[in-house]
Amino acid sequence: MSMFCYQCSEAAKNIACTTRGVCGKDDKVAALEDMLIYNLKGLAYWTKIAREKGVTNEEADLFLLEGLFSTITNVNFDPQRFVEYNNKAIDLRDKMKDLAVSKGADANAPYDAATWKPQKTEADYLAKAAATTILAEENEDIRSLKELLIYGLKGIAAYADHAYVLKFKSEEIFKFTEDALVETLRKDITVNELISLVLKAGEIAVKTMELLDRANTTTYGKPEITQVFTGLVDGPGILVSGHDLLDLEELLKQTEGKGVNVYTHGEMLPAHAYPELKKYKHLIGNFGTAWYNQREEFEQFNGAILFTTNCLVPPKDSYKDRVFTTGLVGWPGIKHIPNATAGKMKDFSPVIQKAIECGGLKAKDGKKITIGFAHDQVMALADKVIDAVNKGAIKRFVVMAGCDGRAKEREYYTEVAKNLPKDTVILTAGCAKYRYNMLDLGDIGGIPRVLDAGQCNDSYSLAYIALKLKEAFGLDDINKLPISYDIAWYEQKAVCVLLALLYLGVKGIRLGPVLPAFLSPNVAKVLVENFNIKPISSVKEDIEAMMAGK
Numbered sequence: 001m002s003m004f005c006y007q008c009s010e011a012a013k014n015i016a017c018t019t020r021g022v023c024g025k026d027d028k029v030a031a032l033e034d035m036l037i038y039n040l041k042g043l044a045y046w047t048k049i050a051r052e053k054g055v056t057n058e059e060a061d062l063f064l065l066e067g068l069f070s071t072i073t074n075v076n077f078d079p080q081r082f083v084e085y086n087n088k089a090i091d092l093r094d095k096m097k098d099l100a101v102s103k104g105a106d107a108n109a110p111y112d113a114a115t116w117k118p119q120k121t122e123a124d125y126l127a128k129a130a131a132t133t134i135l136a137e138e139n140e141d142i143r144s145l146k147e148l149l150i151y152g153l154k155g156i157a158a159y160a161d162h163a164y165v166l167k168f169k170s171e172e173i174f175k176f177t178e179d180a181l182v183e184t185l186r187k188d189i190t191v192n193e194l195i196s197l198v199l200k201a202g203e204i205a206v207k208t209m210e211l212l213d214r215a216n217t218t219t220y221g222k223p224e225i226t227q228v229f230t231g232l233v234d235g236p237g238i239l240v241s242g243h244d245l246l247d248l249e250e251l252l253k254q255t256e257g258k259g260v261n262v263y264t265h266g267e268m269l270p271a272h273a274y275p276e277l278k279k280y281k282h283l284i285g286n287f288g289t290a291w292y293n294q295r296e297e298f299e300q301f302n303g304a305i306l307f308t309t310n311c312l313v314p315p316k317d318s319y320k321d322r323v324f325t326t327g328l329v330g331w332p333g334i335k336h337i338p339n340a341t342a343g344k345m346k347d348f349s350p351v352i353q354k355a356i357e358c359g360g361l362k363a364k365d366g367k368k369i370t371i372g373f374a375h376d377q378v379m380a381l382a383d384k385v386i387d388a389v390n391k392g393a394i395k396r397f398v399v400m401a402g403c404d405g406r407a408k409e410r411e412y413y414t415e416v417a418k419n420l421p422k423d424t425v426i427l428t429a430g431c432a433k434y435r436y437n438m439l440d441l442g443d444i445g446g447i448p449r450v451l452d453a454g455q456c457n458d459s460y461s462l463a464y465i466a467l468k469l470k471e472a473f474g475l476d477d478i479n480k481l482p483i484s485y486d487i488a489w490y491e492q493k494a495v496c497v498l499l500a501l502l503y504l505g506v507k508g509i510r511l512g513p514v515l516p517a518f519l520s521p522n523v524a525k526v527l528v529e530n531f532n533i534k535p536i537s538s539v540k541e542d543i544e545a546m547m548a549g550k
Contacts, residue, residue, distance in 0.1 A: 002018065002019055002027040003017060003018060003019065003020075003021070003027040003030035003031065004016050004017075004018055004030075004133055004134050004135055005017045005021055005025075005030050005134075006134075006147075006516075006517040006518050007073060007147070007151055007154075007491070007492060007518065008022075008023065008073040008490055008491045008492075009403075009405060009407070009489055009490050009491075009513065009514055009516070010022040010023065010405065010406070010407065010490070011517040011518075014514050014517050015517055016517060017030075023073050023074050023313070024074075024077060024313060024314040025077050028079050028122075028126065029076075029077055029078075029079050029082060031125070031126050031129035031130075032079055032082035032083065032086065032122070032125055032126070032129070033070075033071045033082060034129050034132060034133060034134070035082075035086055035125045035126075035128060035129045035132065036067055036070070036071060036082060036085050036086050036089060037067075037068075037071060037150065038113050038128075038129075038132045039067075039086055039089035039090055039093065039113065040064055040067045040068065040089055040181060041111070041113045041114075041181045041182065041184060041185050042089070042090075042093045042111065042113035042114040042115075042116075043060060043063070043064060043067075043089050043092050043093040043096065044064060044177070044178040044179075044181035044182050045093075045109060045111060045113065045114040045181075045182050045185065046093055046094075046096035046097040046099075046100055046109070046114060047060045047061065047064070047096045047178050048175075048178040048179060048182050049096075049097075049100040049105050050096050050099045050100040050103070050105070051175065051178065052105075053100055053103035053104060053105055054103065055099050055100065055103055056171075056174075057092075057095070057096060057099065059092065060092045060095070060096050061174040061177075061178075062161075062164060063088060063089065063092055064157070064174070064177050064178065064181070065157040065160050065161045065164065065174075065177065066157075066161060066328060067085055067089060067157075068153055068154045068157035068158075068177075069154065069157045069158045069161050069309075069328055070082075070085060070328045071154065072154050072155075072158060072310055072491055072492050072493065073310065073311075073490070073491040073492065074291065074310040074311040074312050074313060074491070075309065075310040075312070075328055075329055075330075076328055076329060076330040076331075077312070077314070077330060077331050077332065078330035078331060078332050079122065079332070080122075080332070081330045083120075083121075083122050083125065086118075086120075086125050087120045090118060090120065093114065097109075097114075111185045113185060114185075116128070134147060140520045140522075141191055141520050141522045141523055142189065142191065142194065143520070144518055144519055144520035144522075144523040145191060145194035145195065145198060145523055146184045146194065147518045148198055148495070148516075148518060148519070148523070149180055149183075149184060149194060149197055149198050149201055150181075150184060151492040151495040151496075151518070152198065152201040152202070152205065152492070152495050152496050152499045153177060153180055153181065153201065154492035154493075154495075154496070155205065155492045155493040155494070155495055155496020155497065155499075156173065156176075156177065156201065156204055156205050156208050156496055157177065158309075158457075158492075158493050158496075159205075159208045159209055159211075159212045159457060159493070159496070160173050160177075160208050160211070160212070162212050162215070162243065162244065162245075162309075162457060163208070163211045163212040163214075163215040165244070165246050166215040166216070166218075166219050166245075166246060167215075168211055168212070168214060168215035168218075169211075170207065170208070170211055172204070172207065173204060173207070173208055173211070176200065176201075176204045180197055180200075180201065183197055195526065198499060199499075199502065199503055201496075201499050202499035202500050202501075202502050202503025202504075203503045205496045205497070205499050205500035205503070206460070206463065206500045206503055206504065208496075209457075209459060209460035209463075209497075209500065210460055212457055212460070213374075213375075213458065213460045213461070213464075216245060216274070216457075216458075217374075217376075219245075219246075219276065220245060220249075220274035220275065220276040220277055221274055221275035221276050222275075222374065222376045222377075223270065223273035223274055223371075223372045223373075223374040223376070223377060223454065224273055224274075224275060224278075224372050224377065225273070225370065225371075225372040225373065225377055226272050226273045226278060226370070226371055226372045227368040227369070227370050228269065228272045228285055228286050228368060228369055228370075228371055229284065229285035229286070229366055229368055230285055230286050230287065230366035230367055230368070230369060230438075231285065231287075231363070231364045231365050231366025231367075232263070232284075232285075232287060232301075232361045232362065232363055232364040232366070233261060233284055233285075233361070233363050234360060234361065234362060234363045235259060235260070235261055235360045235361065236259060236260045236261065236303060236355045236356050236358065236359070236360045236361070237260065237261045237262070237263055237284070237301070237302075237303035237304075237355060237360070237361045238251065238255065238260060238261070238262050238263070238303055238304045238305070238306060238351055238352070238355045239263045239264075239265050239287055239288070239298070239301050239303060239304070239305045239306070240262060240263070240264055240265060240268050240306050240308065241264075241265040241266050241267075241268060241291070241294070241305065241306070241307050241308065241311075241312075242266070242267065242268060242306075242307050242308030242309035242310065242311070242327075242329070243267050243268065243308065243309045243310075243455055243456075243457055244308035244309050244326075244327060245271055245274070245277065247306070247308040247326060247327065247346065248262070248264070248268060248271055248277065248308070249276070249277060250345040250346055250348065251306065251348050251351070252277065252280040252282070252283060253345065254345070254348050254349070254352060255282060255348075255352055256280065256282065258352060258356075259356075260282065260352055260355050260356065261282050261284040261361075262280070262282055262283050262284065263283075263284055263285055263286060263287045263301075264283075264285075264286045264287075265286065265287060265288045265294070265297075265305075266288065266289070266290060266291050266294070266311065266431055266434075267291075267311070267430070267431050267455045267456065267457075268286075268308075268455075269286045269371060270371055270372075270452070270454035270455050270458060271283070272285075272286065272371060272372075273371050273372030273374070273454070285366065286369075287301060287366075288301070289404075289434040290404035290405075290431040290434040290435075291310075291311035291312075291313065291404070291431060292311075292313065292404065292405055292406045294313055295313060295314075295315070295316050298315070298316075298319045298322075298323075299316065299318050299319055301319075301361065302358050302359070302360070302361050302362075303322065303354075303355045303358050303360075303361055304322050304323075304324065304351045304352070304354040304355040304358065305319065305322055305323045305324065306323075306324050306325075306326065306337075306348070306351050307323065307324070307325045307326070307329045308326055308327055308329065309327060309328065309329060310329070310491070311431075311491075312325070312329055312331060314331070315331060315334065320333075320334065322354055322358065323335075324336070324337055324350065324351045324354070325337070326338075326339075326346060327339070335350060337350065337351065367438065369437055369438065369452075370448060370452070371452045371454070372452070372454075373448075373451035373452055373453055373461075374453050374454055374458060374461045375453070375460075375461040375464040375465050375468070378451060378453075378461075378465050379465070379468055381447060382468070382469075382472060384445070384446070384447060385447060385469075386469075386472055386473070388444055388445055388447060389473075389482065392423070393423060393444050393445055394423055394424070394425055394444055394447070394482075395421065395423040395424060395482065395547065396421075396423075396424045396425075396482045396483070396484060396546065396547060396549075397424070397425050397426075397427055397481075397482060397483045397484070398416075398420060398424055398425070398426050398427070398483075398484050398485075398486055398546060399426075399427045399428070399462055399466075399483060399484070399485045399486065399487065400413055400416065400417065400426050400427070400428050400432060400433075400435075400436070400486050400487070400488070401427065401428050401429045401430050401432055401433075401453075401456070401459055401462055401487060401488075401497070402430045402432045402456065402487045402488040402489050402490070402494050402497070403430055403431055403432055403456065403488055403489055403490030403491060403493075403494050404430075404431045404432050404433075404434050404435060404488065404490070405488075405490045405513075407513050407514075409512070409513035409514070410435060410488065410512075410513050411435075412512065412513065412536060412539060413432060413435040413436065413486070413488055413512075414435045414436050414439075415539045416486060416539050416542065416543060417435065417436035417439060417441065417450075418436070418439065419539055419540075419543055420543060421543075421547065422442065422444075422449075423444065424449070424547075425444065425447065425448075425449050425450075425451060426441075426449060426450045426451065427451050427453065427462050427465065427483075428450060428451065428452050428453065429452070429453040429454050429455065429456060429458050429459045429461060429462055430455065430456035430459065430488075430494070431456070432488040433450070433452055435488075436450065437450060437452060453465075456493050456494065456497065457493075459497045459500070463500065463501065463504055466478055466481060466483055466504075466506075467504070469481055469483075477505070478504060478505055478506060479505070479506065479507050479508065482549070484508070484510075484546035484549075485501070485506060485508065485509040485510060486510045486512075486536070486542065486546065487509055487510065487511050487512070488512060488513065489511060489512075489516070495516070498511070502527075502531050506531075507531050507532045508531075508532045508534070508550070509531070509532075509533050509534070510534055510535070510536050510542060510546075511533055511534070511535065511536070512535060512536035513536065514535070515533075515535050
């Protein structure tokens with residue numbers, strides 16, 4: 001076994017990837033990612049101690065978020081970048097230790113992660129990684145809960161980092177991240193203590209998603225119901241993938257008046273609904289579908305391609321020279337757009353120049369899809385929705401949010417959408433929607449049967465809608481609403497959303513296409529007994545059960 005990774009739904013044999021990740025990362029990158037998590041725990045220890053002594057440091061707080069985010073599936077595959085991240089974690093750890101000690105803290109620490117002294121070389125980190133793998137925690141249930149907590153933290157970190165770049169931050173999120181990472185270092189921690197921390201992570205996840213929602217809507221306006229073109233027009237083009245709205249905005253500003261059109265891909269589709277982004281006339285449309293189809297779709301796009309966050313898959317040689325990464329994304333040999341200096345924008349001129357050099361795209365027909373059903377838009381329809389429910393025109397809402405992926409089993413979600421009764425409405429967010437958002441499912445009295453709230457980053461909208469409907473119907477329990485949850489998960493942001501739903505008290509969630517490999521049998525049993533989490537089954541059985549409120 002040269003690696004052990006089971007953080008995503010594609011873990012080999014639903015156990016773990018042990019030689020090479022299905023995502024494309026090799027054992028070296030896997031080891032360096034493990035070491036980064038280890039070193040972030042050491043940084044978290046001294047940051048926590050310093051905070052207790054009245055000293056905070058935003059650089060350290062932010063790097064904890066960035067470091068966690070960089071290890072999410074399909075973000076960064078570049079070993080050199082991970083060596084640099086590990087070095088920065090060590091440097092910041094020692095800086096925070098010095099600050100803490102200067103305020104009277106004990107210079108000794110009970111954890112190796114807070115004290116070891118690396119030579120800061122790739123070889124040094126790889127050697128250390130062999131002794132600090134996930135399996136170093138021998139108790140299966142403790143290991144399972146620690147990893148569940150860490151994966152939830154990765155999702156929280158991603159959402160918090162997106163908010164931070166828009167100048168929205170929260171000391172509560174910083175503090176919880178530090179505290180939770182330090183708790184995973186404890187050898188004496190109990191199952192019950194970890195379960196409490198996991199549920200607390202759900203609470204922080206809700207607050208983080210609310211913070212990001214506020215950051216996005218304050219900066220770019222409240223999403224509006226918008227039709228988006230899915231074809232191509234003649235002329236040079238840039239395709240933007242990932243999730244980062246600020247990167248898209250800065251690119252739009254730098255391409256304005258240059259004759260270069262900008263298209264979104266994957267999770268960037270919801271950008272078209274924001275007033276401050278849709279005002280750019282050269283934001284033409286959305287090309288392509290979910291992340292896992294990019295190797296085929298990018299060959300068809302004769303322009304430059306920019307990755308702003310996950311979800312990057314190993315690029316093919318046929319288009320590799322047209323791909324650029326920025327932020328935390330990385331692939332060996334791919335051109336990287338560095339972060340901007342304070343008060344300036346990133347310099348996307350290499351991306352723009354490549355788009356012009358490519359000579360342009362040829363027009364291609366595409367249908368229009370309707371997006372923009374974030375919570376404000378749905379609440380604007382609240383009277384209409386409530387009336388439709390009371391009259392029986394809408395019998396049930398089905399939340400089919402989350403991630404898409406390669407597995408054939410995910411066709412289940414398309415078939416569910418096709419076969420749901422015509423008096424049901426699908427609430428969605430995330431790239432899971434690409435399984436059915438091109439289907440003509442019609443509407444119910446003018447209410448579309450697919451209400452797309454946006455990115456996985458916008459899952460807060462779905463929780464908000466449910467809570468507001470609970471109030472509107474005068475219910476005392478969110479589970480009494482005519483809403484079923486049929487969630488698709490792939491990576492750690494989906495874990496974060498799941499923990500948020502559990503914190504809000506949602507029960508009976510169907511989770512697929514497989515239950516997470518990192519859940520030990522005992523931990524899975526706790527989730528089933530306390531929250532009635534269940535695996536998906538057949539399309540027919542699940543639809544019948546959901547329509548019966550089960």
